[in-house]
Amino acid sequence: MSFSTIKIIQPVSVTSTKTTARSQEKSLLDPLKSNNNSFLVSTNKLRSISSKSNFPSFIRRSSSISAVSDVVKEKKLKSNSAISNLLITKEEGLVLYEDMVLGRAFEDMCAQMYYRGKMFGFVHLYNGQEAVSTGFIKLLKKEDSVVSTYRDHVHALSKGVPAREVMSELFGKATGCCRGQGGSMHMFSKEHNLIGGFAFIGEGIPVATGAAFTSRYKREVLKQADCDYVTCAFFGDGTCNNGQFFECLNMAALWKLPIIFVVENNLWAIGMSHLRSTSDPEIWKKGPAFGMPGIHVDGMDVLKVREVAKEAVDRARRGEGPTLIECETYRLRGHSLADPDELRDPEEKAKYGARDPIKALKKYMFENNLVTEVELKAVEKKIDELIEDAVEFAEASPHPERSQLLENVFADPKGFGIGPDGKYRCEDPKFTQGTAHV
Ligand SMILES: Cc1ncc(C[n+]2csc(CCOP(=O)(O)OP(=O)(O)O)c2C)c(N)n1
Ligand SMILES: [Mg+2]
Numbered sequence: 001m002s003f004s005t006i007k008i009i010q011p012v013s014v015t016s017t018k019t020t021a022r023s024q025e026k027s028l029l030d031p032l033k034s035n036n037n038s039f040l041v042s043t044n045k046l047r048s049i050s051s052k053s054n055f056p057s058f059i060r061r062s063s064s065i066s067a068v069s070d071v072v073k074e075k076k077l078k079s080n081s082a083i084s085n086l087l088i089t090k091e092e093g094l095v096l097y098e099d100m101v102l103g104r105a106f107e108d109m110c111a112q113m114y115y116r117g118k119m120f121g122f123v124h125l126y127n128g129q130e131a132v133s134t135g136f137i138k139l140l141k142k143e144d145s146v147v148s149t150y151r152d153h154v155h156a157l158s159k160g161v162p163a164r165e166v167m168s169e170l171f172g173k174a175t176g177c178c179r180g181q182g183g184s185m186h187m188f189s190k191e192h193n194l195i196g197g198f199a200f201i202g203e204g205i206p207v208a209t210g211a212a213f214t215s216r217y218k219r220e221v222l223k224q225a226d227c228d229y230v231t232c233a234f235f236g237d238g239t240c241n242n243g244q245f246f247e248c249l250n251m252a253a254l255w256k257l258p259i260i261f262v263v264e265n266n267l268w269a270i271g272m273s274h275l276r277s278t279s280d281p282e283i284w285k286k287g288p289a290f291g292m293p294g295i296h297v298d299g300m301d302v303l304k305v306r307e308v309a310k311e312a313v314d315r316a317r318r319g320e321g322p323t324l325i326e327c328e329t330y331r332l333r334g335h336s337l338a339d340p341d342e343l344r345d346p347e348e349k350a351k352y353g354a355r356d357p358i359k360a361l362k363k364y365m366f367e368n369n370l371v372t373e374v375e376l377k378a379v380e381k382k383i384d385e386l387i388e389d390a391v392e393f394a395e396a397s398p399h400p401e402r403s404q405l406l407e408n409v410f411a412d413p414k415g416f417g418i419g420p421d422g423k424y425r426c427e428d429p430k431f432t433q434g435t436a437h438v
Contacts, residue, residue, distance in 0.1 A: 087303045090370045094379065096302055097365070099138055100130040100358045101383050103154035106163060107333075109387050110153065110170060114337045118394075119170045123184045126154040128300075128332035131357035132264050133158045135305025135327075136232050139313055145193040145231040147208035150185035151264075151331075152197030155234055161189045167390035173397035180400045181408075201235070202242035205261070208233030209248040212259035212322075219319075230258040230316040238269025240283050249290040249324065258316035260309070261287075263326040264299065270335045271343040287324030299327030300355045303364065332356075 088096065107125040114123050126133065129151075137146060137158035148155040156166050161177050169176025170184055177189045185199040195211055198204040211231040218227040239245060240263055252259050263283050267274045275281050287294025293315075297308045305327060312323035330352035334341030365371045 086368055086370070087307065088370070090365075093361070093365045093370050094375070095138060096134050096306070097358070097361055097371075097376065098379050098383065099134040099158055100302065100361065101380055102157055102163070102386070103130040103133060104358060105380075105383050105387050106153060106157060106166070106390075109167075109391060111333070111337060113167075113170070113391065119184065120172060121183055121185070122150070122336045122338060123170070124149075124151040124336045125333050126151050126331070128352065128356070129264055129266060129329045130154060131302035131305050131361075132234070132262065132299050132327045132329055135302045136234075136260070136262060136309045136313075139306065139309050140232065141229065143193060143229045145195050145208065145211040145229065147195050147204040147211070147231065147233045148187065148197045149201065149204060149235055149239070150197055150199045151236075152185065152187045156187040156189065156192075156194050156197070159189070159194045160192045161187065161194055163386055163390040164393040165189070167387075168394040168397050171394040171397070172399065173394055174400045174404075175393065175397040179404065181404065201239040202244040205233050205235060205239075205244045205248045208259060209252055209257060212252065212257035212316075213255065215258050216255065216319075228258070228317045228319075230260065230313055232260045232262055234262045234264060236269060237263060237265040237267065237274045237283060238272065238277065239263075240286070241278055246286075249286065249292070249322070252322040253290045253292045256319065256321035258319070259322045260312045260316060261322065261324045263324070264329055265326050266329050266331045267348075268331070268335070268344065270339070282326075284324060284326035290324075292322045292324055294324045294326070296326045296328065299329030300352070300357045300360065302357055302361050330355075 103126060107127050110119070110123060110125060113119055133154045137155065140146070140159070142160065146155055146159050153166055153170070156177070157163060165175065165177040166187060167176075168174075169178055169180060169182055169187060172180045172183060174180050176182070177187060177194075182188060182197070185197050187197040188194060195207060196204060198207070208231045215227055215229045215231070218224040233248075235245070245261075249261065251257070252261070265274065265283060269277065282296070284294035284296040293312075295308050295312070298304050308325055312325060315321070315323060330349075332349075332353060362376060365376075366373075
């Protein structure tokens with residue numbers, strides 16, 4: 001087949017304005033003939049697509065990273081109304097701010113508790129990436145699902161899992177959201193439709209695809225007309241080189257599933273630079289390859305993330321299928337709390353550190369007279385108290401009973417099993433006393 005006969009499925013505009021197939025085709029066929037602006041603001045430079053698509057200009061801007069105020073300019077062009085010039089109301093701004101401060105303060109407290117020996121195993125923090133979790137999850141309904149990775153505490157909090165339950169889970173206590181059996185990398189809450197943190201990279205993507213399939217199946221086969229629930233799958237740049245990612249993009253596009261694939265591209269997979277490990281580092285371009293929109297957004301800017309999230313969530317609810325969104329973000333700490341973080345260039349760290357998403361939102365709200373210093377201080381105080389309370393709660397909570405150890409283990413080790421009443425049975429009475437050899 002000659003190259004010119006290849007039919008290219010174009011990204012569907014999330015703003016639903018039409019462009020000619022020819023202009024879209026050019027941008028995809030000729031991606032590297034564009035200007036020299038950097039795509040990723042890392043130490044390395046990349047060429048980027050000068051997109052002719054109809055995504056809002058703040059999304060398709062080839063330098064990709066711009067200030068919150070650019071989003072405002074974009075809105076101003078479209079509207080004369082003074083009120084609609086703002087991307088958020090005061091109330092919305094406070095919700096976003098509170099959620100981001102909660103995520104940051106929670107993680108800072110985790111670091112303290114980890115180094116004091118209160119937590120076990122690996123603990124991966126989310127500092128710096130808050131705009132992504134908040135920007136997406138605060139738009140969701142309770143029934144919508146979220147699937148995360150091992151960097152999952154903040155997704156759980158944004159989805160509404162109480163800080164007490166997340167902290168207790170980290171302490172391995174019985175009051176944790178998984179009764180202390182999951183730990184840092186396996187947050188789960190049926191009630192809040194948080195269907196897991198996953199320690200193996202990429203494992204959450206098929207689970208999320210299944211959740212999205214369930215939603216469509218309920219609506220169309222079981223005729224539950226009000227079932228318009230969507231799923232957000234969060235995962236990292238390194239994970240996009242795994243097979244599950246491609247298989248699930250294919251299935252989701254094929255079956256028009258209500259799912260949003262959210263790539264948190266923090267430019268690193270432990271100590272491996274994204275630019276060194278991926279044949280084409282522009283992950284968002286893989287969306288159109290599968291017939292779904294692919295979007296690249298500044299993941300350090302909660303307002304921009306929220307704008308693209310809105311479009312994608314609405315599209316999924318309308319039954320129009322999946323969207324791939326690459327959020328360019330940065331983790332402000334090491335890969336895990338066991339990582340001394342010596343590999344990343346200090347200059348790169350400083351560059352992103354200066355773009356702290358919480359400070360950016362604060363600045364936006366001040367500049368637009370949405371909030372006062374006193375109001376934001378009150379939010380911060382509330383969060384400090386909430387986190388203190390979460391730690392006290394976790395400290396005071398009991399450890400799980402030893403008999404809980406083999407619950408949910410389906411293989412039947414000698415002497416243990418499920419009794420005729422369907423409940424876990426411990427045949428060796430010494431086991432619960434801690435003397436049996438398991
Ligand atoms: C299937 C599998 N292979 C390898 C690993 C080891 N591993 C842990 S984290 C990680 C890097 C993932 O990077 P990325 O997807 O960018 O996520 P980030 O840590 O940056 O959030 C790898 C390879 C794993 N957890 N699972
Ligand atoms: Mg990464």
